[in-house]
Amino acid sequence: MSAIMQPGFWIFILTMSGIYGIFGLGLQVQYGVGGILNFGHVGMMALSSYTMAILVISHGINFWIAAAAGVAVAALGGAFLGLTTLRLRGDYFSIVSIAFSEIVRYVIFNSDNITGGTQGSLAIPPIGDNYPSYTDAWDSILRHVQDFLQPIFGDIVDREFVMAIFIWATLGILLLIISRVERTSWARVLRATREDDEVPAALGKNVFRFRLQAVVIGSIIGGIAGIYWALESSLLSPEDFLTVVTFYGWMILILSGATKVKGLPLAAIFFGFLYGGTRFFTFFPFSLVDSAQRAYIRIMIIGVVLIILMMKRPQGIFGKRQEMVLE
Amino acid sequence: MADFVQLLFNGLVEGSIFGIAALGISLVYSVLRLVNFAAGDFLTLSAFTTYFFSVDLHVPLVLAVLISMVIGIALSLFLELLIWRRLRKTGAGMLALFLVATGVAFVLRQSIALTFGSNSRKFDIDQIKTFEFLGAQIAQAQLVVLCCASIAITAIAVFIKKSAIGKNMRAYSDNPSLAAVSGINVQRVIIATWCISGAFGALAGVFQGTVQGQFTSGMGLDLLLSILAAVVLGTIGDAYGALVGGFVLGLVMELSTWHVFFGGIPSAYKPVVAFSVLVIVLLFKPEGIFGVKARRI
Numbered sequence A: 001m002s003a004i005m006q007p008g009f010w011i012f013i014l015t016m017s018g019i020y021g022i023f024g025l026g027l028q029v030q031y032g033v034g035g036i037l038n039f040g041h042v043g044m045m046a047l048s049s050y051t052m053a054i055l056v057i058s059h060g061i062n063f064w065i066a067a068a069a070g071v072a073v074a075a076l077g078g079a080f081l082g083l084t085t086l087r088l089r090g091d092y093f094s095i096v097s098i099a100f101s102e103i104v105r106y107v108i109f110n111s112d113n114i115t116g117g118t119q120g121s122l123a124i125p126p127i128g129d130n131y132p133s134y135t136d137a138w139d140s141i142l143r144h145v146q147d148f149l150q151p152i153f154g155d156i157v158d159r160e161f162v163m164a165i166f167i168w169a170t171l172g173i174l175l176l177i178i179s180r181v182e183r184t185s186w187a188r189v190l191r192a193t194r195e196d197d198e199v200p201a202a203l204g205k206n207v208f209r210f211r212l213q214a215v216v217i218g219s220i221i222g223g224i225a226g227i228y229w230a231l232e233s234s235l236l237s238p239e240d241f242l243t244v245v246t247f248y249g250w251m252i253l254i255l256s257g258a259t260k261v262k263g264l265p266l267a268a269i270f271f272g273f274l275y276g277g278t279r280f281f282t283f284f285p286f287s288l289v290d291s292a293q294r295a296y297i298r299i300m301i302i303g304v305v306l307i308i309l310m311m312k313r314p315q316g317i318f319g320k321r322q323e324m325v326l327e
Numbered sequence B: 001m002a003d004f005v006q007l008l009f010n011g012l013v014e015g016s017i018f019g020i021a022a023l024g025i026s027l028v029y030s031v032l033r034l035v036n037f038a039a040g041d042f043l044t045l046s047a048f049t050t051y052f053f054s055v056d057l058h059v060p061l062v063l064a065v066l067i068s069m070v071i072g073i074a075l076s077l078f079l080e081l082l083i084w085r086r087l088r089k090t091g092a093g094m095l096a097l098f099l100v101a102t103g104v105a106f107v108l109r110q111s112i113a114l115t116f117g118s119n120s121r122k123f124d125i126d127q128i129k130t131f132e133f134l135g136a137q138i139a140q141a142q143l144v145v146l147c148c149a150s151i152a153i154t155a156i157a158v159f160i161k162k163s164a165i166g167k168n169m170r171a172y173s174d175n176p177s178l179a180a181v182s183g184i185n186v187q188r189v190i191i192a193t194w195c196i197s198g199a200f201g202a203l204a205g206v207f208q209g210t211v212q213g214q215f216t217s218g219m220g221l222d223l224l225l226s227i228l229a230a231v232v233l234g235t236i237g238d239a240y241g242a243l244v245g246g247f248v249l250g251l252v253m254e255l256s257t258w259h260v261f262f263g264g265i266p267s268a269y270k271p272v273v274a275f276s277v278l279v280i281v282l283l284f285k286p287e288g289i290f291g292v293k294a295r296r297i
Helices: A007-033 A042-059 A063-085 A090-110 A117-123 A136-156 A159-181 A185-195 A198-202 A207-233 A243-255 A264-280 A291-312 B002-032 B039-056 B061-089 B094-116 B140-162 B164-174 B176-181 B186-212 B219-233 B239-255 B267-284
Strands: B130-133 B136-139
Touching: A007 A159, A007 A185, A007 A207, A007 A243, A007 A264, A042 A063, A042 A090, A042 A117, A042 A207, A042 A243, A063 A090, A063 A136, A063 A207, A063 B267, A090 A117, A090 A243, A090 B094, A090 B219, A090 B267, A136 A159, A159 A207, A159 A264, A185 A198, A185 A207, A198 A207, A243 A264, A243 A291, A243 B094, A264 A291, A291 B061, A291 B094, B002 B039, B002 B136, B002 B140, B002 B164, B002 B186, B002 B219, B002 B239, B039 B061, B039 B094, B039 B186, B039 B219, B061 B094, B061 B186, B094 B219, B130 B140, B136 B140, B140 B164, B140 B186, B140 B239, B164 B176, B164 B186, B176 B186, B186 B219, B219 B239, B219 B267, B239 B267
Parallel strands: none
Antiparallel strands: B130 B136
């Protein structure tokens, strides 16, 4: 159990919960405001991180431009998904959105000569004789910040520590922006479409366009999470973007009470414990399975939590029940 | 030409499996308004239980398949009592149903992986024996699957059309409150729906395991997307539509690899083809092939 005592473990949990918190915030805009059930959110993460990695590694493009391009591609992915399927019934959209993310992963998996295929970003063909890495520019920034902070806070400041600061700062800024956005008339129209699309339509609002905007904004936020994921893990693999990741985001969203942003950071940290903490499940009955199999248990626990949460407390920790039960 | 016949036959076999699995999902949706994301893992479960009984315990294969169908039905009814009935009582919305179904899928899939391990399995059947037909090589296993699937599809189509309970199911899915006040036993309809879905999911799993040769605990998940595509293509909630959707997708997915079409699409992209077909159809017919045109927003 000694690993729990180490600050590195807590910082790891903070980092992970921050990334998935940002990711969940993207879903928050789509569902919490617009009532859109997007189950393909992880596809946006995959699009942004792989776009960024390929641009840096194969084309030698500046990291910041590549990261912006990655987020832009995620936005385009969201626009494509919305334009083709948002006019459909709600449940059709959900099914097609899952398929969208799976197809993104499938194409990444099978396009060996561009994405590195099964071997991940290490096999992306680099420009010249370079080592296929996309984190150089980011690492030098982290190092500068680390050199600045270390005299103040001591040895606890390592790469992960600085990373966690950046991620939580980003999450904080995004939370501020989104909570502002949620008070605009734009969000009010969207919230009205969530309850009933005929009334806003009768008032001359283009319901489809509002929903499309919500999907694109959510995808941009998902794309930002993807960039951080790429920087944190420092190498990418198609396995990082399984559909289960989308449900990590949904779990955070439900825990925080989907219609409120203020609970999101706490919900994200709670999720972080589930995500990072299962490695310490060394006691009975988990001691019966070996460590490789314990990864299965993590997903199983997430499944159980989802079921119990939706059955017992669908409004989450902070939400209002009447805003969650629509039918 | 021989290639074409081969692909056509493969497509029919795959399509019959998709159709059977899609029918269960569509039926459950029509009665319970639930998209059962766990259906893929029911397929996996039955493939593994059939393997367990037939290879490990030396039970005759047909009997092992029947036992697996019973297990599929029992598990469906267990989940109905434990989860779905309670969720319906609390008036859970679409999101709750989606997320709980996903949660069930996660638990089921990981339990299968934990119980049976990550090794691939193979039924104890003759995988090598083939017949030649118009230049195409048709495996005995495929032929058996196609015959069994055709019988199952015909039986269920007649059952839904003619039997009292089938008529009740259709009435209930058309208008639940009207059906309930006209004296239809709703509980019986729901139980029958889960029985059909459980049994057909199990059949589809065994068929897929047979045709594939080898299977792992990821089999159902890999198949789920194509099955869902078939469900939506045939208009969700329409049992006959699901069968047609299954065959259409099976054929399109196989034939897309034919070299005459732009040199053939690599077979790794078959699921991508399935969903591209779905999206294109939905662009023109947003409610699926058999859907009634609804108002657009």
